[in-house]
Amino acid sequence: MEPLPAQSGRESPFAADVRAGLTARRKTLPPKYFYDELGSQLFEAICALPEYYLTRCETEILSQHAPAIASYLPRPTSIVELGSGSSVKTRYLLEALLARQETLLYQPIDISESMLSQSTRHLLLDYPNLRIQAQAGDYTHGLGAVKRAQDGALLVLFLGSNIGNYDPHEAQRLLTTLQRSLRPGDLLLLGADLKKAPALLEAAYDDALGVTAAFNRNLLVRINRELRADFDLKKFAHRAHYNVEDGRVEMYLVSQEVQEVHLRSLNISVQFQRGETIHTENSWKFDLEQLQMLAAQSGFAAVHSWLDQGKHFSCNLWQVATARHLPV
Numbered sequence: 001m002e003p004l005p006a007q008s009g010r011e012s013p014f015a016a017d018v019r020a021g022l023t024a025r026r027k028t029l030p031p032k033y034f035y036d037e038l039g040s041q042l043f044e045a046i047c048a049l050p051e052y053y054l055t056r057c058e059t060e061i062l063s064q065h066a067p068a069i070a071s072y073l074p075r076p077t078s079i080v081e082l083g084s085g086s087s088v089k090t091r092y093l094l095e096a097l098l099a100r101q102e103t104l105l106y107q108p109i110d111i112s113e114s115m116l117s118q119s120t121r122h123l124l125l126d127y128p129n130l131r132i133q134a135q136a137g138d139y140t141h142g143l144g145a146v147k148r149a150q151d152g153a154l155l156v157l158f159l160g161s162n163i164g165n166y167d168p169h170e171a172q173r174l175l176t177t178l179q180r181s182l183r184p185g186d187l188l189l190l191g192a193d194l195k196k197a198p199a200l201l202e203a204a205y206d207d208a209l210g211v212t213a214a215f216n217r218n219l220l221v222r223i224n225r226e227l228r229a230d231f232d233l234k235k236f237a238h239r240a241h242y243n244v245e246d247g248r249v250e251m252y253l254v255s256q257e258v259q260e261v262h263l264r265s266l267n268i269s270v271q272f273q274r275g276e277t278i279h280t281e282n283s284w285k286f287d288l289e290q291l292q293m294l295a296a297q298s299g300f301a302a303v304h305s306w307l308d309q310g311k312h313f314s315c316n317l318w319q320v321a322t323a324r325h326l327p328v
């Protein structure tokens with residue numbers, strides 16, 4: 001690997017993260033960059049795959065329990081959604097809230113501008129009493145621009161196993177920052193995937209059609225396009241592996257031969273050994289005790305957890321702890 005002068009100041013966050021990730025001893029790329037326009041469409045295709053139980057199970061929970069979830073919410077409540085994607089599952093909650101209050105303010109935040117504008121257009125057509133204030137950007141930068149309707153409560157949605165992309169310390173930090181930007185009584189609905197048989201988990205991230213492999217390799221397509229690189233996609237294989245000890249599915253791109261890749265916009269060349277990996281995603285899996293602990297450690301009181309019939313996935317309602325809930 002050729003050491004290169006950092007061009008910080010002038011580099012986009014994408015360029016800086018790719019530079020840092022590909023020049024590290026163990027190569028990595030952050031999963032948030034999967035979601036360019038094609039990546040977002042590929043993710044939607046993944047959600048429809050037979051192996052990807054996550055979306056089906058979370059849909060089952062929300063379709064059956066949205067009114068029960070809404071019954072825990074004060075009136076009026078506004079919804080904020082982190083990493084909203086297509087917002088398809090969110091519709092169950094929007095409908096449950098619109099059945100209890102005349103209008104609803106929905107504030108989706110997503111790094112994928114294309115998916116955000118497509119989903120908000122469809123929602124506005126389908127729900128005349130919905131107001132939408134969408135933000136295209138990184139939700140880890142906080143909830144600074146979020147509004148509340150008539151001084152009501154906020155329900156923050158963090159669905160689709162998004163939290164699983166963060167290691168336990170990052171997850172706690174992210175949720176604590178979120179908690180601090182909320183008021184007592186505000187709520188969080190967290191969609192978290194549960195630990196299960198490795199074969200089921202690995203199939204969900206390595207489907208027979210190869211859609212997840214395409215989703216993973218599309219990261220290289222994006223780097224080729226945006227950073228003028230020359231990754232040869234045929235020379236990188238997709239691998240998904242469940243690390244039982246850590247409780248996470250790990251996704252990699254594996255170099256099939258010794259090769260050198262050039263990233264002209266970054267002015268770097270990157271060498272790969274045969275079998276060398278780029279770690280592109282972790283998807284942490286939980287058990288209910290870990291989720292309870294995560295709630296307490298990040299300043300929330302766990303209110304209720306709903307599971308699908310097969311007990312594969314969980315939706316967890318947490319409330320910003322008041323002094324009464326906080327551990328002494």
Ligand SMILES: C[S@@+](CC[C@H](N)C(=O)[O-])C[C@H]1O[C@@H](n2cnc3c(N)ncnc32)[C@H](O)[C@@H]1O
Binds near residue numbers: 040087159
């Ligand atoms: C796993 S998908 C889930 C989408 C949707 N919530 C669902 O459950 O189907 C992750 C979504 O979060 C968005 N995303 C990922 N990282 C993000 C970040 N750091 N900031 C904002 N959006 C992010 C992606 O664009 C994508 O829409």
